[in-house]
Every structure is written in structure tokens, then in C-alpha cells.
Amino acid sequence: MSTTVQAAASPDALAERLFGALIGAMDLFSVYLGDRLGYYWALAGAGPASSDELARRTGTAERYAREWLEQQAVTGILTVENPAAAPLDRRYHLPDGYEAVLVDPDSLSTMTPSAQILAGCVKPLPQLLDAFRTGGGVPYADYGADLTEGQAGGTRPQFLHQLAQDWLPAIPDIHARLLVDPPARVADIGMGLGWSSIAIAKAYPKVNVDGFDLDDASVRDARANADTAGVSDRVQFHIQDAGDPALAGRYDFALAIECIHDMSDPVSVLRAMRRLVGEDGTVLIVDEKVADHFTAPSDDVERFMYGFSILHCLPVGMVEQPSAATGTVIRSETMRRYATDAGFTAVEVLPVEHDFFRFYRLTG
Numbered sequence: 069m070s071t072t073v074q075a076a077a078s079p080d081a082l083a084e085r086l087f088g089a090l091i092g093a094m095d096l097f098s099v100y101l102g103d104r105l106g107y108y109w110a111l112a113g114a115g116p117a118s119s120d121e122l123a124r125r126t127g128t129a130e131r132y133a134r135e136w137l138e139q140q141a142v143t144g145i146l147t148v149e150n151p152a153a154a155p156l157d158r159r160y161h162l163p164d165g166y167e168a169v170l171v172d173p174d175s176l177s178t179m180t181p182s183a184q185i186l187a188g189c190v191k192p193l194p195q196l197l198d199a200f201r202t203g204g205g206v207p208y209a210d211y212g213a214d215l216t217e218g219q220a221g222g223t224r225p226q227f228l229h230q231l232a233q234d235w236l237p238a239i240p241d242i243h244a245r246l247l248v249d250p251p252a253r254v255a256d257i258g259m260g261l262g263w264s265s266i267a268i269a270k271a272y273p274k275v276n277v278d279g280f281d282l283d284d285a286s287v288r289d290a291r292a293n294a295d296t297a298g299v300s301d302r303v304q305f306h307i308q309d310a311g312d313p314a315l316a317g318r319y320d321f322a323l324a325i326e327c328i329h330d331m332s333d334p335v336s337v338l339r340a341m342r343r344l345v346g347e348d349g350t351v352l353i354v355d356e357k358v359a360d361h362f363t364a365p366s367d368d369v370e371r372f373m374y375g376f377s378i379l380h381c382l383p384v385g386m387v388e389q390p391s392a393a394t395g396t397v398i399r400s401e402t403m404r405r406y407a408t409d410a411g412f413t414a415v416e417v418l419p420v421e422h423d424f425f426r427f428y429r430l431t432g
């Protein structure tokens with residue numbers, strides 16, 4: 069995951085590298101189509117199919133299904149059993165084990181949310197060009213459901229398998245408090261579609277969670293997700309700017325996952341979180357595990373984070389002005405400065421292994 073990219077040695081080498089990236093981008097958008105149209109599900113569920121069978125299983129048009137199947141086989145995602153047969157007679161299947169990447173939403177290896185979030189990131193490209201020219205921002209809502217669902221689809225498996233199993237036990241006093249009476253109250257800031265709140269409620273059956281997010285569509289979806297998960301009696305979601313000085317309440321624990329870097333006023337939000345837990349309380353911030361300093365060329369993690377920053381995180385953080393204009397690449401020194409400015413006296417980086425996230429415990 070941390071290969072350092074090398075500068076291209078010549079114009080031809082650069083062109084070759086970008087041509088590879090073009091095919092890679094097309095692969096991702098083909099995965100987007102296969103996921104959204106239910107093609108991978110249909111192949112995993114009912115087995116190998118011709119283009120006509122796949123079209124009938126999914127309610128799509130045969131000619132398009134055929135072109136997609138051929139593209140998937142050519143690019144090495146699906147296998148074709150009889151490549152020499154006539155186009156309508158060819159049968160395609162999903163190789164064993166690929167379900168974890170293309171079909172199973174609970175899998176830590178799932179990649180369909182990455183395709184979906186990329187589709188969301190490029191939805192408002194004309195506004196993005198304007199933002200670069202004017203210094204303004206692109207509203208979060210303009211990225212649409214592909215962005216919010218792609219984000220949630222990517223983090224949800226981690227919440228399911230790691231949040232209560234690895235992340236919260238790294239703060240033993242909080243982990244212990246969440247398990248006992250009187251029932252603990254948790255504030256989940258910028259919870260998006262709510263899966264972190266839901267995972268906490270399921271892992272800690274006594275706990276009550278309040279989630280706060282300023283995106284209406286996300287809060288609406290989060291409420292539906294809590295209903296479906298059967299935890300809406302203990303999990304409530306509120307449409308609210310977490311930096312609002314009116315945000316009140318008393319909580320045993322507050323957390324914010326992958327969102328402080330998106331905020332125009334992160335210090336106000338951290339100050340509000342400190343107020344919610346009180347001076348003796350604990351706040352957990354989960355944010356990007358970027359390098360301590362800018363270096364270039366750099367590794368895959370840094371390239372990944374800067375990619376999101378130019379397409380989404382910086383522009384959403386620039387809508388409200390004045391803005392801290394942080395962007396995805398929130399270095400630990402920046403997080404420490406924000407925490408100190410918000411009144412915290414201690415910032416501890418927790419010993420949690422993760423390729424992309426760093427875990428900050430803020431106290432004092």
C-alpha cells in the first residue's frame with residue numbers, strides 16, 4: 069500500500085503511465101455499472117450467465133449487458149467459459165472469491181464503494197472548475213447519493229468489524245464505561261449515514277447515541293438505517309451543525325470519524341465536543357493517517373488522500389467562509405493545533421493499526 073511513485077523519466081513514460089490510469093479509471097466506472105445494475109449480484113447468486121440471461125435476471129438491455137460482459141472479461145474481472153463461441157452463446161462467471169470484493173457489502177475487501185464514491189466525486193465537475201477559479205466551494209449535497217453511499221459503504225464494514233472490536237477497546241476506560249450502568253450517552257459527530265452510531269449501539273446494548281450531521285439527506289438515510297437495524301429506540305440522528313454554540317447536552321464520550329478535515333470551522337466543532345463531554349471527558353477523533361510532512365513524489369496513501377482533497381474534501385470545506393481550508397491531508401501537527409485551540413490539553417495518538425486512519429484521543 070505504500071509504494072512511492074516515481075516521476076516519469078520521459079514524456080513517453082508519462083503518457084504510458086497516464087494511459088494505464090485511463091484504463092484503470094474505466095475499470096472503476098465499469099465496476100460502478102456492474103454494482104449499480106446488480107450484475108455482480110446476479111452472477112454471484114444465480115451463477116454463470118450469457119448476456120441474454122444476465123439481462124433478463126437484472127431487467128436490463130441485452131446489447132448493453134453483452135458489451136459490459138465482454139469488457140469485464142477483456143479486462144480480467146470476469147472469466148468467459150467459451151470465448152470462441154458466438155457472442156450470444158458465450159457464458160461468463162464471477163471467479164471464486166471475487167464476491168468479497170464485488171458483492172459482499174460487509175467485507176473489509178469490498179471495492180464497489182470506491183467506484184461509487186469516485187462517481188460521486190466527479191458529479192459536480194463544472195462547479196469544481198468554478199470553485200478553483202473563484203476560491204469558493206462546492207456544497208456537500210451537490211455530490212449526491214453516490215458520494216454519501218460510497219463513503220458509507222467504505223466505512224461501514226470497518227465499523228462492523230473493527231470499531232467495537234479494536235478501536236474503542238484502545239481506550240479501556242471508555243470501553244468499560246460503555247458496557248455498564250447507568251447507560252452511557254455517546255455523541256457521534258458528522259456520522260453521515262449513521263453506521264458508526266449503529267455499530268456502537270449494537271456492540272454496547274446499554275448505550276444511547278445521538279448523531280449530529282448537517283447534511284439533511286444523510287440524516288434521513290441514517291434514520292432509516294437505524295430503523296432497519298432495530299436500534300432507533302437508542303439511536304437518534306439530528307440535523308445540526310456540530311460547531312453551533314447551541315449544541316448542548318452531557319455525554320460520556322464523543323467521537324468524530326473522517327470529518328474534522330471537511331469542516332470549515334474544525335476548532336468550533338472540537339470546542340463543542342469538549343463541552344459535550346466536560347473537562348474530564350474523552351473525545352476520539354478518527355482522521356486520515358497521512359505523513360507528518362509533505363514529500364514529493366510520495367506514496368499511495370498520500371496520492372489517495374490528495375486525490376480526494378482536490379475533488380471533494382477541500383471544496384466542501386470552502387463553502388462556508390471564512391474557512392480553515394484544511395483538505396483531506398490533515399497532518400498530525402494540524403490536528404494537534406486545532407485541538408489545542410479548542411481547549412484540549414492532551415492529544416494522544418492511540419496504538420491502533422490501520423492503513424488509512426489515525427486515532428487521536430483528546431482530553432483535558
Ligand SMILES: C[S@@+](CC[C@H](N)C(=O)[O-])C[C@H]1O[C@@H](n2cnc3c(N)ncnc32)[C@H](O)[C@@H]1O
Pocket residue numbers: 208219220223224257258259260261264280281282283286308309310311324325326327330331332337
Ligand atoms: C466524509 S463524511 C464522513 C461520514 C461518516 N463519519 C463516515 O465515516 O462514514 C463527513 C461528514 O461530516 C459531515 N459534516 C461536515 N461538516 C459538519 C458540521 N459542521 N457539523 C456536522 N456534520 C458535518 C458531512 O455532512 C458528512 O456527513
